Structure formats: structure tokens, C-alpha cells
Amino acid sequence: MTTTAPLSRPSATSGTSAPRARQSLTHRAVDGLARWVAPQAFSRRSFLVRAAIVGSVLTIAPLRWALRPTSAYASICGEGASCGGGWTAFCCTINEGANTCPPGSYVAGWWKIDRSPFCQGSARYIVDCNRTPGETCRCRCATGSCDQRRVCCNNFRYGQCNTQVPGVTEVVCRVVICTTPWTWDPACGTTVRTDNRTVTHNAPCLPGTNATAIDLRYQDLGLVGSELGAPTAAEATGPRGGAWRRFENGVITWREAVGTHVLTGAIAREYVELNGPGGALGYPTSEHGSVVGGPGVIATFERGIVIARDGVAAAVFGPAADLFAELGGPAGVLGYPTASTQPVGDGRGGVTRFENGAIYTSGAGAAALFGALLERYEHLGGPADSALGYPVGDTTGMQVRFEHGLLVIVGDQVRVLRGAIARRFLAEGGIDGPWGPPTGDQQDVGVVARAEFASRTVFARPGAAAWALTDPVLRHYLDVGGPGGELGAPTSDSFRTRSGQHRASFEGGAIEVSPVRDEARILTPRSTRSATEVQR
């Protein structure tokens, strides 16, 4: 076995990169302390590294560090950090930074350390990874910067974990966690064993005493050995006092009220794409769970959900999320989302597409559209270009309301009504009223809108009311040119006079039809009548 000599202090004449007088107070203080850490030539990077090390040391053991001739690295690693100290090294020191049992070892037991500064004052747990029977490993010293404890030397077992494995083998290394071992690994039993004498034990690859909740969650997951992989960004602050951090394959978020949450894979990528906790989803309120009754995984957030299937994730958020849940989620009528909620071109709302439909959201709320009706709506140009606006209210019937119109399902056709005609149609009872369903789409005749129904035709000039004409007035009206003729648009419905005449008023006059002889009289305003016309 070999041991590595502790780092020696540099001589008093060791140079620094800048004269003391030109350095900031902080720089001088850190340099003054850090000069004891490592004798290498200074650089900005090494300054930052040494500043972090000294900061950690001053946090955990300021008095001891100041009074005793020990290196900062030794203080970081705690007592018994040399190979001769007889303790076993931490796994992250020998396992490429992974806080996990290395191949050929298994979780064999654990002990707790009370009120650990490395776990924000709560219990810390040291988990032994023992050599798996049948595997081989060589007793040696770790070669960490200061964690130079033993590897695979101490034939000892705490014994709470994997008790289906008989016997005692060497402890390869030690994993550190801040959560109870029996929840961390169900193979571990609950018998509590304690060794507070190991309270200072640590390694540079483990979080220090200033660790955040995110740091500790990452540690418990295994650091770089976790599914998250390595960090890709520093921990960032989030809204409302929270925080989050990105990793190669996921994120960890934290809020005081709900603690940490871990997201990985496609769900995490979509969450990052949507700007994390500062985006539309807010903070996660759950971690990955299986979709009930279907494939894929789902995570819930303050303002929505993300579902991933076959490696592709889609986020549903805002009012769309509430309606999606109301409609049964992925097991409901809409099925799985096929794309994340995204803004509509008019900037007033959003759309979320699903296997069997879409949800449109606007200030008027959220509404789901399905099948032929959705297809017609989007073919017409959707909220931005159809002139219908966004769907409102119940969209499950045969007539679906929009901000500026209606789509009506008639057989296998979807008919369009807009503006005053749509409003009048609804006022008359819609498809269940006396008008019956529309027999065609609303058309524009010049500037006058016209819609056909089973028993009448309805006209409306922009900004004016809609009027319904029936035969025989309608027939004669059309004979004289309809809205494009001299009469212009109707200004009343067809009706029967007291004398039994069929009559309707128009912008340019009136039509009166005798029910007996089917003769129509075109009545024009007095100022335009000739001497032969009937005076009324």
C-alpha cells in the first residue's frame, strides 16, 4: 500500500500574479489563504478554484483551519482522510465522480451521522459498497486530491442492506446521501446505526457545507453517475424564491414549499425549451409517473402537464390543461397531445393539438374541437383567418359557437354561419328551432350576407340585423334581383298582414304578395313612386 504525502505549504517567498497593493481586499484575503492550498502558479481559474476551496474550509472549520497547520484540502476531506487513517474512501473519489456503487460492488449497509453540516443540519447517511462475492478487487489507496482513504481493504459490513447476500466482503467505497437509506434503496433495511465520529468525513467531489437542496438531491441521485449526467449550467434562481439547475439529461427544481423535483429525458427537454420555472409551466408539482391506462410518462406542473411517449414530449398548459384534465386526460376523448400548447398567429390565444382534436384557448376560455368540425375550422383559417374567432362554450353539440359565428354539423357537412345571421339563428332556437339546419354555407352577395335554411333564406347587411324571408315574398324578391336589386337588403322578416297579404320591407321599399293570385306588388318609397303606383 502506498500513501501520498500531504500537500506542502509554499515558501514565504512564493510569488503571486499581482502585487498586493493592486489586488482587491477579497482577492488578497483569498489569495492569502489560498496560498496555503496549492503551490502552483496562479491564474484566474486557479484563483477561483482556490477561493471555492478556502470558502468551503472556512465554512466547516474556520477556527481549526486558522489555528492548526493543516492544508485546506485536508480540511475539506475531514479527519482520517489519509490512507493510513484506516477509513474507506468515498465512491465519487474512485468512481469518476459518481456517487454510486462501482461495478463489482453492492450496497451492503449504512450508518447515520446526526445533525450533519453536509446535509443542511439533518442526518447524513454513509452507505457502504462492498465487493460483490465472486468479484475481485485490490486493496489500495485512493488517489483523490485529499480523499486518499482505503479502497477495498476493510473487510467489514454494516449489514442492513441486501441481507439475501451472505457473508462479509471488503468495503470498496462509500456513498453519501441525505435521505433515509430505506427510501433511497428498497434493498436497505431500517435498522438505525450511528457513528457521529465520522461527521467531518468528506471529499471534494461531494457537496460541501454550503450545499443547496438541489446539490443534495443531485448527490443522492449519484452525481455524474445519475441519470441526470453532468451539470450543464450553474444553479439558477427561479421565480418566487425558487431555483433550478440544468444537467445533460434533465433538470432539478426547488421551491421552499414543495422541495425538489427531478425531471429527465424528453419531459425535461421540453421543460427547458419552455424556459423552466419562469416559463408557462411554472414549477413541477410531481416527478415522472406512468400515464394511467396508457403508454408514456407524465409530469404535472403548477400550470400544466407534460406527457412523453416514444421519446417525444408535449406540454399542455394554461386553460388548455384544465380542459384536458376535465375531458379525461390522455385516456379521454382527446387522446395524447401531439404538440405543445403554442400561440396562435393573432396573438390573442393558443392551440394545443391532440391525437383526436385540438383545444383552442383565448380570453373567452378553452374549447375543444374534434373531427370534421375541427378540420373545417382550420381549413377556413382557424382563429386568425376564418373570421369566426375562437370557439366559446360547449363544443360537444351539433352547433358550435365561436366569437363571431357558428359551425353547424349537418349530416356529413359542416356549415358556416357568421355575425348577425348566426346570432339570429341561435335566437330562433338553432337547429332545433323553426328554421331547421342551414342547407349551405353563408355567402356574401355583394356586401350583404345570405344563408339558406330548409324553409327560409336569411339576409344581413354588415352591422345590421338579420332578416328571414320565406316564399312567396322570397321568390319575388329574388326575381327582382335580391340584395343586388333596387330593393336592397330586407329590413323585416316575411309576415302576413291583417288582410292576409304576404309582405316584407326592404331598404328600397316593400314586397306584398296576394296569397290568392300569387301576384306581387313592389312598393317603393313615396318620393320614388310614379303616378300609376298604388298609394298606401
Add this chain to the structure above:
Amino acid sequence: MRLNGHGLSADLPRGWEGTISLDRSDEALTLAGMGGSLRPVAHLATFPLPGGRGDFGSGAVELMRTEDVFVALVEYAEEEADTPLFARQGMPRHLDPRRFSNRSLQRGIAGQVGWQVFFTEAGRAFCLYVVLGDGEDVHLLVRKVEQVLTDVRIEPRS
């Protein structure tokens, strides 16, 4: 000197001291509330036992002289009894000096040797951990340990 507690008892010869304790600290009780199982541990030694020592003797074994021995009898939750790790029936009262090794220690300390065995007795799961202060004098020190183990009793849990 007689020790008795938590279904364990031991008669200690002159020159020995020991404790049978159950961690009832606030931290332990908190863990018990989270599903943790609190089980007693007996420490028997031929030297003064310091406070705050670990369940397997850290903090104490560092104080051992070459003629000293340290014994920890550590109980585990009942459900561990008779599992493969605890398959051995009964605590060994006679020890094989050849089994002691300077590698069989929780913490390797120069000169010391140790040995560890898991077993089930009276339906209870235990680990017996023995540290001898001098690996050069194993036979004599083992006899010293056996003298105490003979009088250790484990009662079934009521």
C-alpha cells in the same frame, strides 16, 4: 458487574466495563417516525469507553491499548432474522483466533485485528464485532473475549 437491558444481559469480570443502550436521541426518534427501527447495541470493553462512540466502536477503538479488547453486540430489525446474512444460529461463544485479521476492521488501525459475524438467536438478528488491541497476541485476547461471551444472554423479544 452485571448488565441487563433490552432483552440482553452480560456478567462482566473485573476490569471490564460495558453498556447496553438504545439510541433515543431526538434524531433517532425522528427517524423512527419515518420508519426507522431502533435496536439496542451492547459495548463491552477492557478499557474506559468514551461517550459519543459509534455503534461499531469508532471513538473507542482508537483508545485501546495492546492488551485491550472491544466487543460490540449490535441488534437488527426482527425481519432480518434468518435471512442469508443472519443464517447462522446462535452467537458463537468460542472464537477461532485464525479468523481475526487486520483487514476485518471497520477502520484499519495499526496493530489491531478484528472479526465480525452475523447470526440469529432467540429469533433476533445480531452482529458480533470483536476488536483485539494486538494482533500479535490473538490467542490470549480471544480467551479474554470468550470469558465474557460465555455469560452473555439473549432473551426472546416479548
